[in-house]
Amino acid sequence: MSDAVELDAVSRVYGKGRGAVAALREVSVGLPRGRFTAVMGPSGSGKSTLLHCAAGLDRPTAGQVRLGGTELSGMGEARLTELRRQRIGFVFQAFNLVPSLTVEQNVTLPLRLARRRADRAWLGEVLERVGLGARASHRPAQLSGGQQQRVAIARALVTRPEVVFGDEPTGALDTMTAREVLRLLRETVDQLGQTVVMVTHDPVAASYADTVLYLADGRIVDTMHTPSAEAVAERMTRLGAYA
Numbered sequence: 560m561s562d563a564v565e566l567d568a569v570s571r572v573y574g575k576g577r578g579a580v581a582a583l584r585e586v587s588v589g590l591p592r593g594r595f596t597a598v599m600g601p602s603g604s605g606k607s608t609l610l611h612c613a614a615g616l617d618r619p620t621a622g623q624v625r626l627g628g629t630e631l632s633g634m635g636e637a638r639l640t641e642l643r644r645q646r647i648g649f650v651f652q653a654f655n656l657v658p659s660l661t662v663e664q665n666v667t668l669p670l671r672l673a674r675r676r677a678d679r680a681w682l683g684e685v686l687e688r689v690g691l692g693a694r695a696s697h698r699p700a701q702l703s704g705g706q707q708q709r710v711a712i713a714r715a716l717v718t719r720p721e722v723v724f725g726d727e728p729t730g731a732l733d734t735m736t737a738r739e740v741l742r743l744l745r746e747t748v749d750q751l752g753q754t755v756v757m758v759t760h761d762p763v764a765a766s767y768a769d770t771v772l773y774l775a776d777g778r779i780v781d782t783m784h785t786p787s788a789e790a791v792a793e794r795m796t797r798l799g800a801y802a
């Protein structure tokens with residue numbers, strides 16, 4: 560199976576000299592296309608740094624990142640921004656919707672930024688898929704947290720990105736609402752062939768993924784396929800995550 564994103568000996572060091580922190584240490588991994596990958600590990604293990612480097616939001620200190628064969632290192636900021644707009648979708652813990660815009664305007668914002676026309680049929684399908692077809696003209700304040708996150712997922716999907724990256728996408732949601740959002744992400748993988756990569760602290764959230772990557776101290780120390788929540792929790796305990 561081909562990889563949507565490849566990391567090759569990626570290191571990321573913050574700061575210089577004696578205060579330098581190695582957040583990633585020569586990480587090499589492929590994130591498979593059309594699959595759901597979760598990234599777990601204790602606090603400070605490098606999960607967000609891995610996500611940011613893989614998504615072109617941060618630059619590795621050393622090593623290479625390739626998105627669908629495109630080499631990201633060495634790209635200027637303008638090209639990197641363009642690449643993120645065209646080829647990557649993001650879902651964050653804080654939904655990051657624009658309060659003054661309607662649901663539909665929020666969802667189509669990435670298209671406007673990329674100066675692309677909205678494909679009305681696809682926009683309609685995306686809004687239906689996230690269960691917000693009837694709320695296209697609502698504003699974020701009129702929606703629940705779960706609905707707002709579903710708007711953010713629709714916004715991530717609307718450009719048909721090669722990868723959707725989620726940084727704790729269920730971190731701000733209650734248990735039931737979190738499950739709905741996870742089911743939705745799972746469906747985008749199973750039904751649309753979307754590639755999803757998600758950082759999470761929650762073993763139940765990770766159990767929706769096909770594969771879990773475990774980070775510890777800036778390195779990938781384990782990989783688990785078809786994870787159960789129990790197996791993930793047990794692995795995290797052994798990594799000292801809950802000590």
Ligand SMILES: Nc1ncnc2c1ncn2[C@@H]1O[C@H](COP(=O)(O)OP(=O)(O)OP(=O)(O)O)[C@@H](O)[C@H]1O
Pocket residue numbers: 573574580581582600601602603604605606607608609
């Ligand atoms: N901008 C920064 N400047 C300096 N150090 C940083 C910066 N960002 C992260 N770090 C350090 O790099 C290491 C990895 O951080 P990172 O945020 O990637 O971990 P994480 O696994 O996502 O943590 P958490 O689960 O707590 O969000 C930590 O030691 C952190 O303190």
